[in-house]
Amino acid sequence: MKKSNGFIYLKLAENIQHMISEGVYAAGDKLPSVRSLHLEHGVSISTALQVYTHLEKKGWVTSREKSGYFVRYARQMRPPLPPVTNPAPRAGRVQINEKLAVFRKTARSEKTISLIGASPDTSLMPATKLKKALQLASRELDNSFIPYGDITxxxxxxxxxxxxxxxxxxxxxxxxIIVTNGAIEAASLCLRAVANAGDTIAIESPTFFGLLLAIESLGMKALEIPTDPVTGVSLGVLEDAFKQKKVQACLFVSNYSNPLGSCMPDNSKEQLAKMLQKYQVPLIEDDVYGDLHFAPERPRTIKSYDEEGLVLYCSSFSKSIAAGLRIGWVIGGRYHEKIAQLKFMSSAATGILPQLVLTKFLDQQRLDLHLKSLRQALSMQTMQVTKAIQEYFPEDTRLTRPNGGISLWVVLPPKVNTWQLHDAAVAQGITFTPGALFSSQHRYQNCIRLTNANPWNDDQDWAIRTIGQLSQQQLNG
Amino acid sequence: MKKSNGFIYLKLAENIQHMISEGVYAAGDKLPSVRSLHLEHGVSISTALQVYTHLEKKGWVTSREKSGYFVRYARQMRPPLPPVTNPAPRAGRVQINEKLAVFRKTARSEKTISLIGASPDTSLMPATKLKKALQLASRELDNSFIPYGDITxxxxxxxxxxxxxxxxxxxxxxxxIIVTNGAIEAASLCLRAVANAGDTIAIESPTFFGLLLAIESLGMKALEIPTDPVTGVSLGVLEDAFKQKKVQACLFVSNYSNPLGSCMPDNSKEQLAKMLQKYQVPLIEDDVYGDLHFAPERPRTIKSYDEEGLVLYCSSFSKSIAAGLRIGWVIGGRYHEKIAQLKFMSSAATGILPQLVLTKFLDQQRLDLHLKSLRQALSMQTMQVTKAIQEYFPEDTRLTRPNGGISLWVVLPPKVNTWQLHDAAVAQGITFTPGALFSSQHRYQNCIRLTNANPWNDDQDWAIRTIGQLSQQQLNG
Structure with a gap:
């Protein structure tokens, strides 16, 4: 027992040391408390104390009375943060579809190294456990999978x-709760429940192109709100838009947004929920990344502060268990009935088979354990991508510092055109997502979205180095 | 061998005799040819000949030289056909949603006998074979079910x-081909691919409320076209609408429409396809019932005559294998790319698990055998429902004579209000679909949709008798 305990504390100490040496925790940063090590890593309080005593002896951390442990040394390796975005303050039609069609048709081979990262790499997902759940479910299957299921x-x-x-x-x-074919169906139904063609939807700037496409295909307009890469949308600008009755509804990714990785602080969420009530504006909250927090605590949601059913909460297991199962859900508040009706005519009930598999999987209570290791992997990979960008990208490159999720947003010097950069990268067998796809206003031409969704390896390193070199060539040329 | 052969011909002769005595084949009707008995029932030509010789001896059928076999005797037990429908010749907004919400909220218990029939009864579906297919699929499963699948x-x-x-x-x-979450998603995506809010869609009158809802929720208008309960929409009226540029697109169920059960003859389908080309109007063809033909031959589709990619063909396995798997597909013609884009933003790729199960099931080549027995059951049940309506419903009731599908359309005397009738039936523990749900024009108040989707039993008989009695009470009251 003693031996295994020793192993645990050394392993944990090593991880923390690694994160410090790689700049995840900078000099002066507060480290997780002894209590949170205990809770998050399942070690005893005394083991957690051993971890810090060990690191203190080795000179990595220092303790301050009644405040906890802090980093003594760190290589300052993170590029500076991008500034708050500054989109045009007017609503406009979205026209992203054609651009996206060109992007999707770019020739790719099986050997292409993808830094697109729609969901965490398959190797990080609980494939074996899910297969077991499927086998269990198929053995116990009655005939309830034959008829149309319950619409909800x-x-x-x-x-x-x-x-x-x-x-x-x-x-x-x-x-x-209404179960949907992934969160994208949930968000699409919610948009239709709260707004009509011609109406204006407030969104983060930049915003995931799938959401922009949904707005475009429904003939709605988008009002891009300035967004801080750490704390999310500017509530001041949003409130002005509310006051001027410019906005029919909001559509935000409150936790670890795609692509910025911003996470709205809980007090801002509470403030936003109050604003929604004051101006009676509904908000669609897409929380697909909320479970992928790197710090021990799961961030709350805007929905958690919603007193009047104005928040339509959407999420899924696509980013945390398996995108291919296509299972999401929506908690529609006062729009519940309307969403159920739209669901009926959009695709009727969601298929029962994947729901049975997930029920079995969740019955086994393996989700927490899986999420813990997934989060650790994503956190580590974020650091690895960050380090590579710091090393290989042109000077003056800016980079987000997400505390969760699977997106990193890179702001290159203004001269770089990342649409052309993408073509050049594809010619080398690399693909990523150009920034222009994340705006209705032809912005972010010098930005790219990269991902921490892939396990780190030489291919990833080479790909990021190559993108860096190609950017530098554009700057020189 | 001889004994089993004798059994086959007697059994077959008995079935045909039963169908004659029950009015499925009326006096003077032509019976299936010897060759089609041979092909459809897998008996030898000589056994098929024995069947008719036997029936001829017993006085049921008569042969005419070079023409085949005809019915000599039949109880004329089918109620008269409803006339061609006569909707108002103008497009209008659809407002069916509220009515439907009331209908769906009607209190039902588990004991309620349902004559709604959204899909054939579970007992008619290949549950065991599907479970086996699921078990096979789960044993061979690789990790391809984890990431987002191919959008198509x-x-x-x-x-x-x-x-x-x-x-x-x-x-x-x-x-x-693009795989979808059932045919309802396919049809909904097609509507969005060919028309915008405010545009007019030509539909059959009456039409399935799910399609009406789809039109309503997209803010489109419906133009109801007069429809013959045997041959489908009036092509003359439709062409006039085309000439006047009244119609942005058509949405028809060409084979065994819901609720009329009409089936457009193949030459009309060809004519319609030519009209579409002449006027360049796209048509969404919903063919979910096409495989459920009672006669040996599968009817063709409008799509089969489409030379210019103007027909968007939708179908599913919901009516023939298992609705709960939620698997449909669309062949979009010239709208293929647009549908793929809409699919991406509506629900992304369709889940892979049910597709794997169906692939395994279809690999085993059991579909034809299953469909044959399903069709026989539905055909027999149609006759049983028909007989009960003839027996129990008020005089002057009219009834469709579908040659496929799962719907029967009953036209009661004009004084009957089937919305009230439905309330009265629910109080007795019976539910069916009132006619008012099948029109955007508040028509069909004296009509109901019943179903042949349920195996016949005393409950079914009692339910139809009760509905008949309740109708008579309305007439008397």
Missing amino acids: GHEPFRRHIARHCLNWGRAFSPNE | GHEPFRRHIARHCLNWGRAFSPNE
């Missing part, structure tokens, strides 16, 4: 979702 | 669909 979803699965929501501090009844 | 669907499954389309006489490449 399989009840035992909805019960699991309700329990899962407790993680961000709110209790729901399974009856408030 | 699982390639081996699309190959099966391409082969399946040969049944109605057209060869497609798997690349022309």
